[in-house]
Amino acid sequence: MCSARVTAQQTDGYGNYFAEAYRLYPSIPQGVLEATAWSASRLNNMQPQTHGDGDGTAMPLRFGVFGLIEDGKGYFKNNLVTVTALSGITPEQFKNDVRLQILAVAKFLSSEAAQQQLGAHPSAEAFASVLEKLAEIPDDGSTVNQYAHSLYTYEVFNHLKKGFSSGGLQLAPRTIQLDKIYAPQTLRTLSAPGVQINYMQDRIKANGFNLPVSNSTTPTNSNARVEAVQSTDYPPALWDQASTSNFTVGRGGYTPTNVVIHTCEGSYSGTISWFNNASAQVSAHYVVRSSDGQITQMVLEKDKAWHVLDHNYYTIGIEHEGYVASGNTWYTNAMYTSSAALVRDICTSWSIDGTTCFRGPATSGTNFLPVTVRIKGHQHYSGNTHTDPGIYWNWSKYADLINPPTAVTIMSFAVKDQS
Template sequence: MGKTAPLPRLIAGVAVAAASAIAFSGTLPSTAAPAPEPAGSVVPGELAKAFQSASAQYDVPRAILVGIGYAESHLDGHDGLPSQDNGFGVMHLADNPTNPTMAEAKKLTGLPADKLAKDAAANIQGAAAVLDSYADKAGLQGAARKDVAKWYEVVAQYPHSADAPTARLYTDEVYRIIGQGVGAAGVTLAAKPVTPDRGRYANVAPLGTRTPASLQAADYPGAIWNPACTCNYRAGRTAAITTIVIHVTQGSYAGTISWFKDPAAQVSAHYVIRSSDGQITQMVAEKDTAWHVRTENPYTIGIEHEGFVDQPSWFTDAMYRSSAALTKNIAERRGIPKDRAHIKGHSEMPNNDHTDPGPNWNWTYYMQLVNGGNPPQYNFTTYGSGVRVRSDAKLTASIITTLPGPTQVFVTCQKQGDTVNAEGTSNNWWAKLRDQGGYMSNIYIQDPNPKLPGVPVC
């Protein structure tokens, strides 16, 4: 929105057709996956102190505060400018018809809204006060207050999500961040995997759980179908689709999904893409008109990317690759030329005052990916017991096959794979063979020891 003011390939009898379907060439620009930048208006040393102080004052675990802050903003207050759903600051204190955390923080702390929005320490203090009040109402007392795992239901309440699955999506991401640790803007949180006590959310199917109906509804096979409120888009089209529009959400992935489901939003996009791993959610069918570029809605498809235009740390290689594969698929299905005259940024569209995707979006790399360019593949031989393959095309059973090693595999270097639940375990050493126009879907590979010699290092 941007308001102003791994692609593995398998040889050895698995996915051979897919392996030869798409060739890769070119190199990865150094700007494609930039390192986290300073926190803008936030003074790093003061930010670390603010988290510690708010944690002590309100008896909220520091890990919870940092996890929420990183999930919401990558610890950047954006000079007090609002997100797409009118959220402010490092902790995204919101002021909209659904999320009242700004008003709650103002009441609980006695601080004015302007200070809560623009002063990082006040913003963190306000969020801690809100979380403290939620914890009190939930009866979280004594030793449980110190146990990060026990805060799951409290954290799930903080974003005031449109529904329980979206709340779980949000809270799972916070706990993922806590587990992997944070090192940004002068704030350090040591990695500490936590098994959360999900409480009433334990039986809520997380977004991303595919069903036959959802698979049929999605235009892009790799997308999760999660429809926006029908009040936020128009059924049908009044013009032929000729243009794909690239957006940046000015907010988090889960927050954007929730906002598009909220009747108060009056905005939507066809797709939303997550920063950390490139997960794609489709919220409006391509045959329908999403409300994302004002007068230009009738002939466009909108793709939102999690993050903020002034903060390149959100634009990960996983996001670029996933988005480019989606754009390539749409363009080829609909006969849209894969060039910058037909793949545009929001800021390039007529009758708009938006700035996204902004100067940090790497158009050169993105268009290279859309047109088939990629970093070179690495051809290596696995060691130990060989590569494990999960093929679950019908989504009705988990089929695990261990190919005997040594096994030849073509893999594009990646920093983190998809989380796969199988055989009673869950981990993210799995790499998904993402769908490329129907060649292959729901195929995963896992090297038994990714740190052994021969495996490309990111």
């Protein structure tokens, strides 16, 4: 996907804003606001003007340190509109003032906590149901989007548990009991190396456990999702098939010869949900999470995902969680390592020469490269204006991981359905 402008990081004064929010809204557990903002934006006050290419298929724009959405394109919730309305401020006031963003989100969360009758000082674990209300994920009642909500909160609690430091703002690690937040099966799935999501049956399976099926009715329109296959192309990946409206079955006789590196311009959970939006008209084969390198497969490698215009028929696309303009905070060692292992597997499966990975300097704009450079970024393909993965992607490091100097042992976690 493409980049959006992000304002310069100015976190030195943010601590005072968070402290003010906790004084005004004491029902919010300490650290939850910072962890939510860190999970959403790495504390960057995102101010996108456009996705840069006029592409109507791109994910909705996200604003501020909480990455809220003003126009969800009829799919995501317009959480920015909801939050600002409660505080009696305009979206523009919200976008331009980090203090107002923090106070408005705090007021929203405090109001939700009051509605849920959580008491004066609920625990962080009890606040999970409140955080879900802030997420942009649709509340359609399906097991799949309920799981996407859990992915959203799981990231928040992970950062709260580990702590982080950004400029003048530091969040010390907190003791978080994840087993008090998520049912055992859900927690296994959130952290499992291999998961299958069956949209036709509205089921999620990991490590032999099925998540409980929701009471909602599975959509039965003409674009109903096909049943998930029993194994993935890449065993460590999570299987989460994109809407059948967003990719082409088969490749018209062609085979993959190239791999495209993308940046989501959004969150891991949001990207997974968006690719299952029948109106999105976009998809990629894989999505990689920033914090730990977890991988979800959206489209089978033998099929054509819609991610790089005229080059779709011979490419495999890998999205990476985060934003181009702040990629230095999103492109983690875990992400590089996991993504490179995936590319090695793709190269083996399709006889692609891994040594042809681009290893030149990163750039902030388009830089078209010949087709013989088999592993490269979206910005390197002709006929588009996308600039991901951008200036912060370390191509030399990535190429070295794809082509290790010595033999390595790669652990594989099977996700085949044995039933």
